[in-house]
Each structure stands twice: as C-alpha cells, then as structure tokens.
Amino acid sequence: MDGAVERGARYLNDTYWPITYAHMRRTADFQNRVFENYARRDGLVFFDVAKDFPRDPDPFSDAIHMMPDGLRLQAWIYLQRIVPVIESRLSSRRWPRPARASSSTEWATSHPPVVTRAELLASCGK
Numbered sequence: 001m002d003g004a005v006e007r008g009a010r011y012l013n014d015t016y017w018p019i020t021y022a023h024m025r026r027t028a029d030f031q032n033r034v035f036e037n038y039a040r041r042d043g044l045v046f047f048d049v050a051k052d053f054p055r056d057p058d059p060f061s062d063a064i065h066m067m068p069d070g071l072r073l074q075a076w077i078y079l080q081r082i083v084p085v086i087e088s089r090l091s092s093r094r095w096p097r098p099a100r101a102s103s104s105t106e107w108a109t110s111h112p113p114v115v116t117r118a119e120l121l122a123s124c125g126k
Contacts, residue, residue, distance in 0.1 A: 010062075011062035011063045011064075012024075015062075016063070024063060024064075028050070031049050032048060032050055036048065045082075045085055045098070046076060047077075047081040047082070049074060049077050049078060049081075050096065052077050053074065053077065054073075058070075059073055
C-alpha cells in the first residue's frame with residue numbers, strides 16, 4: 001500500500017470509524033448539491049471543483065485534508081473556472097460597477113469604543 005492510500009485508510013479506519021467512506025462520499029455530495037442549489041437560487045456562480053478533481057489519494061494527507069500539491073491543483077481548477085466568468089462580466093460591462101454614493105457617512109466619522117486591558121479582563125471574570 002502506498003503512503004497516501006495508507007494514510008487515507010488509517011484516517012478512515014481509526015479516526016472516523018464506524019463511518020465508512022461511502023457515508024463520507026454521500027455527505028460530501030449532499031453538501032455540494034446544497035451549495036449548488038443555493039447558488040442557483042440566488043443567482044451566484046458555483047464551481048463544482050470536486051467534479052474536476054482527480055480521484056487520486058496523492059494530493060491528500062487524509063480522507064479530507066489536502067497537502068500543498070492538492071491545494072495548488074484546487075486553486076488551478078478555480079482559476080480555470082473563474083477567468084471566463086471575469087472576462088464575460090468585463091466584456092458585458094457588468095463589471096466594474098459604478099460607485100454608489102453612500103447616504104450615510106457615519107461609518108467614517110464614528111469611532112469604536114476603546115476598552116482598557118483592565119476592563120477587558122474584568123469582563124472575562126478575572
């Protein structure tokens with residue numbers, strides 16, 4: 001058994017026992033469907049990176065977490081998906097949007113309260 005497969009098997013068999021990989025896969029697929037439906041309902045862009053990600057354990061340190069090479073691959077997939085969206089919005093002049101004048105400038109003139117160290121510690125019950 002190679003290192004990545006062994007790490008994944010140990011993670012599943014020790015950390016998540018008695019949950020099986022099939023249960024984890026169904027949960028991840030469900031989560032992606034929820035995010036995709038949310039994006040569709042609210043008119044947001046959804047990138048199904050999991051669909052394009054290779055079914056290979058090497059980019060992962062365990063059944064869930066990616067190693068640096070896996071994160072680089074994930075970022076590359078996102079980049080490939082987002083560039084056409086950006087180009088489309090720029091060419092259709094949806095982006096950049098004109099700045100809107102704010103009706104309130106209170107946020108720029110108000111100052112947050114300053115709390116001393118003693119007040120902070122007192123609020124912690126010390």
